[in-house]
Amino acid sequence: MFDAKEFISEKVEWIRREVGGEKAIVAVSGGVDSSVTAVLAFKALKSKLTVVFLDDGLMREGEPEAVTKIFKDMGIEIEIYDVKKNFFQAMKNLTDPEEKRKAFRQAFYNSLANIARELGVKILLQGTIAADVVETVRGVKSQHNVLEQIGINPLEKFGLKIIEPVKELYKPEVRKVAKELNLPDSIINRKPFPGPGLSIRVIGEVTPEKVELVRKATRIVEEESKNLPSFQVFAVLLNDKATGITGEGTRAYGNIIVIRAVDSKDAMTAEPTGIPWELLFKMRNRIVSEIPGVSRVLYDITSKPPATIEFE
Ligand code: XMP
Numbered sequence: 001m002f003d004a005k006e007f008i009s010e011k012v013e014w015i016r017r018e019v020g021g022e023k024a025i026v027a028v029s030g031g032v033d034s035s036v037t038a039v040l041a042f043k044a045l046k047s048k049l050t051v052v053f054l055d056d057g058l059m060r061e062g063e064p065e066a067v068t069k070i071f072k073d074m075g076i077e078i079e080i081y082d083v084k085k086n087f088f089q090a091m092k093n094l095t096d097p098e099e100k101r102k103a104f105r106q107a108f109y110n111s112l113a114n115i116a117r118e119l120g121v122k123i124l125l126q127g128t129i130a131a132d133v134v135e136t137v138r139g140v141k142s143q144h145n146v147l148e149q150i151g152i153n154p155l156e157k158f159g160l161k162i163i164e165p166v167k168e169l170y171k172p173e174v175r176k177v178a179k180e181l182n183l184p185d186s187i188i189n190r191k192p193f194p195g196p197g198l199s200i201r202v203i204g205e206v207t208p209e210k211v212e213l214v215r216k217a218t219r220i221v222e223e224e225s226k227n228l229p230s231f232q233v234f235a236v237l238l239n240d241k242a243t244g245i246t247g248e249g250t251r252a253y254g255n256i257i258v259i260r261a262v263d264s265k266d267a268m269t270a271e272p273t274g275i276p277w278e279l280l281f282k283m284r285n286r287i288v289s290e291i292p293g294v295s296r297v298l299y300d301i302t303s304k305p306p307a308t309i310e311f312e
Pocket of ligand 1: 101192193194195196232267268304307308309310311312
């Protein structure tokens, strides 16, 4: 039986030993994995730790502000770094999902390494969990935070020693640790959100305009599904267009948004959530009326396998 209390005291000691009196940095995203890592590291290192939030331009609406507030309420200050340009530049002209992930990973570690250099820090803590490693090793998708398994030595390439305190845990155990650490429910119950953020929910090339479009659709879908017991609910912007007709009767060639909702325990397999029609219609009405240029809304009914949860 997993004992969260024991895990915490052991890991706090372990982090102290691993870091050995040096300064360290940790980046939070608002997800439970990186939040647990940051709080464990803060317990171990206090003022020797800098907690940063990389504003990569690929987050959901209001996310940097919300995450900063949650940590402030726990007595932990977060520094937000605006690195949007680096990420859009790194992904320019890329359309292949794995290429996009690699470019994201490169921009992620380059940005962190630059910040670490500025701060004179050589140790990075990150919230890699067991599922990230399993999916990457299996070759399903290269999670942005799993470096050694794909042959990148972070110390050599980025000058950073990486410490991963929750690497052996799966999501349910991470949540137990989060509860024991008194993290707020908004973090413990937060639905999984991929590291590369909205970039893998814009199919094909990523531009600020496309990300803005899928960000609006994401907000609508999330607002309308607050009470839906579903593992993940989100919107995807396809790379195709479809013919539509405006209220004035003119032809319009518009964007296609897909709503994806899945039930799953551990993200390894998934079934589509049976969203009631009324709720789907409500989402559709809001998407087509609130987002200019969307002419079609689809609902994805595939399970994993053969599909994956994300489109990319
Ligand atoms: P798939 O699409 O492989 O997703 O069925 C399984 C779970 O992982 C999330 N996901 C990612 N998370 N970086 C992440 O941190 C990624 O590149 C990535 N790709 C997928 C996905 O949201 C789901 O919860």
